[in-house]
Amino acid sequence: MSEPRAALPEKGNDWDALRERMQSLGEGDADWRNARTAVYVFNAGEDVLRVAKEAYALYQSENGLGGLAFPSLARMESEVIDIGLGLLHGPEGSCGNLTSGGTESILMAVKTCRDQAAAAGKSVLGAKVVVPASAHLAFDKACHYLGLEIVRVPVAEDRRADPAAMAAAVDDNTLMLVGSAPCFPYGLIDPIESLSDLAQERELWLHVDACVGGYFAPFARMNGVPVPAFDFELPGVSSISADLHKYGYAAKGASTIFHRSEAQRAFQLFASDAWPGGRMQTPTAAGTRPGGAIASAWAVLHYLGIEGYREKARVVCETRARMMKAIDALPDLRTYGEPMLGLFLFGSETLDSFQIYARMLSRGWFSGIVTEPRAIHQMLSPAHADVADDYLEDLEAAVAEVRKGDGPGAPVTPRYS
Ligand SMILES: Cc1ncc(COP(=O)(O)O)c(C=O)c1O
Numbered sequence: 001m002s003e004p005r006a007a008l009p010e011k012g013n014d015w016d017a018l019r020e021r022m023q024s025l026g027e028g029d030a031d032w033r034n035a036r037t038a039v040y041v042f043n044a045g046e047d048v049l050r051v052a053k054e055a056y057a058l059y060q061s062e063n064g065l066g067g068l069a070f071p072s073l074a075r076m077e078s079e080v081i082d083i084g085l086g087l088l089h090g091p092e093g094s095c096g097n098l099t100s101g102g103t104e105s106i107l108m109a110v111k112t113c114r115d116q117a118a119a120a121g122k123s124v125l126g127a128k129v130v131v132p133a134s135a136h137l138a139f140d141k142a143c144h145y146l147g148l149e150i151v152r153v154p155v156a157e158d159r160r161a162d163p164a165a166m167a168a169a170v171d172d173n174t175l176m177l178v179g180s181a182p183c184f185p186y187g188l189i190d191p192i193e194s195l196s197d198l199a200q201e202r203e204l205w206l207h208v209d210a211c212v213g214g215y216f217a218p219f220a221r222m223n224g225v226p227v228p229a230f231d232f233e234l235p236g237v238s239s240i241s242a243d244l245h246k247y248g249y250a251a252k253g254a255s256t257i258f259h260r261s262e263a264q265r266a267f268q269l270f271a272s273d274a275w276p277g278g279r280m281q282t283p284t285a286a287g288t289r290p291g292g293a294i295a296s297a298w299a300v301l302h303y304l305g306i307e308g309y310r311e312k313a314r315v316v317c318e319t320r321a322r323m324m325k326a327i328d329a330l331p332d333l334r335t336y337g338e339p340m341l342g343l344f345l346f347g348s349e350t351l352d353s354f355q356i357y358a359r360m361l362s363r364g365w366f367s368g369i370v371t372e373p374r375a376i377h378q379m380l381s382p383a384h385a386d387v388a389d390d391y392l393e394d395l396e397a398a399v400a401e402v403r404k405g406d407g408p409g410a411p412v413t414p415r416y417s
Pocket of ligand 1: 138
């Protein structure tokens with residue numbers, strides 16, 4: 001029987017009692033505070049959390065829609081964009097906006113590309129966006145919303161985008177190419193330089209999805225990690241998405257979409273006065289834009305600075321390397337590929353990786369999965385440095401259980417929903 005529908009209480013409740021109830025509601029949630037989640041939450045420590053939270057609270061009622069009313073938010077947004085462009089080799093004239101997350105940034109990139117093509121007289125209904133099979137599903141969603149066709153091209157043997165196969169998939173009806181830095185499933189940076197050449201050769205828009213790497217890869221590179229060119233440094237790159245609420249460590253609801261030029265970004269903007277409410281102009285899909293998310297992003301960027309982000313990147317890269325080495329040394333387990341940033345995957349070719357996943361879940365470790373190969377997906381935060389040994393110990397026990405057929409029966413079907 002389904003639960004009765006919740007109803008608005010007749011009278012208001014006491015906040016202390018409500019807070020307690022809310023806290024108890026969260027008792028069954030994944031334990032991110034103790035770094036037992038390796039997806040959804042980016043835990044850079046108590047001090048960063050405090051800055052993100054207090055900055056959010058300071059501006060939580062202000063509305064980023066109203067630049068005239070809140071020049072503070074307009075200023076913060078503009079400074080965040082300048083900072084992002086500074087990290088991603090934004091050339092003179094490059095620009096961008098804050099959005100609610102990676103999905104909205106990607107939606108804006110695809111929409112802008114489509115509308116620019118339409119303005120140039122191209123037929124865009126059912127036109128194609130060619131992506132590697134590892135690209136985020138947000139591109140499928142964007143194509144679905146925008147009347148475009150997504151073409152997913154198998155990745156190369158090394159699980160990175162295959163520029164030759166993508167070139168073969170391009171036809172006269174193709175508008176956009178996509179590469180990721182890194183892609184979500186494998187944590188690998190696609191060969192963006194080759195994609196940039198291809199984009200220039202075929203006069204296509206290249207979007208680089210740096211939702212995960214945009215605020216991580218530049219600092220890893222400063223630390224000596226051999227991160228290949230992936231941003232506006234490459235002349236074929238038209239737009240970049242980079243999430244502040246991932247490795248920027250800002251509160252949720254903050255990403256950036258960057259464009260090579262204002263002329264290009266013009267096709268992202270919406271403006272109309274076709275109603276009696278006066279002229280409205282919005283840069284992104286949102287109407288109201290949460291002031292808290294803008295303020296939180298601004299504050300965390302300034303709180304950490306280059307030094308702080310470099311240190312976080314160092315800790316994450318070191319933890320990832322340490323965990324991969326330990327996992328490769330365990331019988332029945334292996335890691336896949338050679339990621340450079342904070343994301344890696346591992347699994348087994350002799351045991352069922354999802355059985356191992358289920359046993360780790362029953363020990364309180366929450367992470368993502370990959371289906372090809374069947375693997376466990378780890379997106380690490382700085383806070384994982386303190387729990388990596390506990391994780392590895394539990395992993396060894398979980399693998400031993402699967403080997404013996406002990407422990408929880410049916411594996412959960414991992415999903416994002
Ligand atoms: C590479 C990549 N792109 C896009 C997204 C979508 O971002 P969001 O969940 O913020 O919409 C994600 C999310 O994990 C991602 O990993």
